[in-house]
Amino acid sequence: MSTYTRRDWMKASAVALGGAAVGRASRATPLPVTWDPVAAADSIAADSVAAANVAATTPDSLPALAPPTSAPGQARRRSLATPVDGDRPNRVDTPNGSALTGRQADDGAWVYHLTAEEVEHAFAPGLTATCWGYNGQVHGPTLEAVEGDRVRIYVTNRLGVATTVHWHGVFLPSGMDGVGGLSQAPIAPGETFLYEFPITQSGTFMYHSHHDEMTQIALGLTGMFVVHPRRGADVDRDVAFMLHEWLVEPGTSRPDPNAMSDFNVLTMNARAFPGTDPIVVGHNDRVRFRFGNLSPMDHHPIHLHGHYWTIVGTDGGAIPAAGRWPETTVLVPTGSTRTVEWTADALGDWAMHCHMTHHVMNQMGHGTPNMVGVDARALDRSVQPLAPGYMAMGENGMDEHGSHVEQGHMPVPENSIPMVGAAGPFGYITMGGMYTNVKVRPKPVDVTADPGWYDHPAGTVARAVSAEQAARDGVRLT
């Protein structure tokens, strides 16, 4: 079965807990309007000690992914905080990811270190693959910098092949652009290259390999690059998502970079639902979502329920106010970023997902016959004696698949996850892949922990009705 065990999840949760403390601490300190990096670094250092103490006394046996229950009070709270490495407090939350905020050198430049290497990465419980990433994770940490910084980024290559890093959308000297063969010599295995340039803009950017792109991007060598304006925080929650797609055939453990159209693992920050952490937002918070898309082949229309947002920027910069318009779906083209801002003015659990229906599926095969409307029982009767354990599926869609697999009476290949879903408060959530839950909760709210499922006020949940009830409104149910 999967090489990703429950124990691994526990370890991951322990790491996340350490990060949670940092995140909580950093959030507890309101960001100054004019951000002084040195002062901020000092305050963070003190908080880090406290955070380390918290982490040391917290048992690491807390289940990371206990199945959610409909009773929010009983839900185990799971850390959602972004682990951070660097001297500065991070300001962007990268769900299921981490951030690199830089360490200041004596000459004032901010220093980062990325190491490209092979990584065992878990897309979701039960699905692990050997990918390529930076600093031990997929995707690489979100680099955070501030407009006006001079950044000095060391890139060490621990892959078996040469690589480069391209700073997508960032204005820099041509020789720092990271295109192998064009701008620079490829970084040979074992070598460390230095990229250094001033940051003259702010916005949402990305970084990714620009050498043997088809292989290296497909295997995960990407990350978000967020540049904050010199002026301080103007939103309450700032969240970054890197969108990606992969082909991991059930029973295999390495993404296939040759895939052109049959991707079966669609991810946000390299996680497929039910592996994606929910996004927790305080009621009436101003929220910024930054979407980057380095999927090899597909654009993703990301749709948020219950709210509208305004598209405020791309990797080309901010959109002038006159050019912005409201949307509930933002199309994020391949090789682009889209930044949206919205007000979380509706309490509840809200779905956010790619609206391409095959992108909210996990590891679905693309060559199976269409079983919709087929008499499953007749088929079972004729096939089951020949293939014990066979069960007709898809008679009325795919929704039953995940629960069948979860109940264990439909064994699947090693290292594979059901096509859809996870248990929700009202039954099975029949989506997977590029899907997450946005949870808007009354303030004060701890945005670094899963608050459990929303407790709906009485009378605000859709329900079954009797014929008599319907008849009162003139709806005849025959």
Next chain:
Amino acid sequence: MTGRLPLLALVLVGLSGCTAVRPQAAFGDVQATVAERADLRAVWVTGTAEDAAARAAVDSLLTDSLTADVAVQVALLNNRRLQATYEDLGVAQAMLVQAGLLSNPVFGARGLWPAEGGAPDLGLSVAFDFLDVFARPLRQRVARSEYAAAQARVAGAVLDLAAQTRTAAIRAQADAARLAMQVRVVANAEAGYTAARLLREAGNVPAVDLLAEQALYEQARLDLLVAEGAAAESREALIRRMGLSGPQAVIPLRATLPAVPAESPLPFVRTSTEAGVPGAAVDAEAIERAAVAASLDLDARRADIEAAARRLGLTDVEALVPTLHAGAELERTDGEWEAGPDVEVALPLFDQGQARRAAGYAELRRAQALYEADAVDLRSTARTLATRLATARRAALHYQTTVLPLRAEVAAQTLRQYNAMQTGVFGVLQAQQAEAEAARRYFDALAAYWVARTDLDLLLQGRMPSLDGGALARANAPSSVPPAAH
């Protein structure tokens, strides 16, 4: 000379009274031979009280599910053709007795009546082929050699029938198993057809997909017909060997062949793991030696040579010693009896025995040549069977230990792929089909192994197998694509 007659009669009685016709004793030797070589019990049904016991034994053997061993035992008790062969022993034994008998004396009487009347001239004579007395031991030795050859041939016939029955049983079992597999294949094709029909009814596949599945199903049904025919035929072949008819012919055949034993009981065949494949290493030279030493065919040929040589010796004696008729004559002439010996000698003037001698030499040379030819065939057969057994054993074990588990695992993994929605119902059925096909081929390999084992056993029991078991192995090998005609 009167007193000579009783003396002569005494001598004649003494010479003639030494042997009686007792073929059952000869059958005892045959029984001992087959028991020793093949651990089989042969019974000669000769119309005695023992026959009922043999019939009862057949009935009780037929109540259990039929293995090859049981089939062989029934055949030995019940095959009329084999019983007919036993009569050869009676014939040979009778010939042996015959060889010990002297030819009967010739009694002659004559009377001459003078035409003018008066006392008749009466003559009485008794004469016998005197040379018989000398040739008798030679003739007996010839007959004894022929008798030994007959014994060897009858024992050989028993062993042959046992092997043929065993082979027939193996084929019948293999065909029954293949038939069972084909039933599975038909069920599989039917499920595929059903799936296509249901998909078609739901409007999800075009007509061509349904027709293709139907075509596969109908072909599978035809193949089933062929398999049924083959199973019925091989079953009848077995029934013939077992000599069954009527209600007895409904034999409870066990459908499965025993698996190839991991350790070979044959001393010349050792298991080996060469190149990671479990199989057998066969000592062909040792098998050759053992086959030659055990060969009843060669024994019979040797007896033929001896018989030819002895017959030649007899010819020499007969040719060299002129035919001598000796006897006594009693004659009454003129009212007086006169007695005196009477000798007749054939003068070797024209027939000096040269033609018979030449024929005898030719027979001897022929017997020698046939002996050598048999020996050459025997050694080649031994090597052929050694190779065949090693190959068949390796193939069957490969199916047993590798291919079948592999196919089962493929089917299991395909079901998992199906569960993960990576393949559809047709993929599942295809994997099951491949598993059934592998099982069918396994039964072929298993039958080839057991037939090779039976052939080699027969060879080591002293009989030359027919070697047509190889056709079985070849018939089921994957056929190569014939070269395109130009």
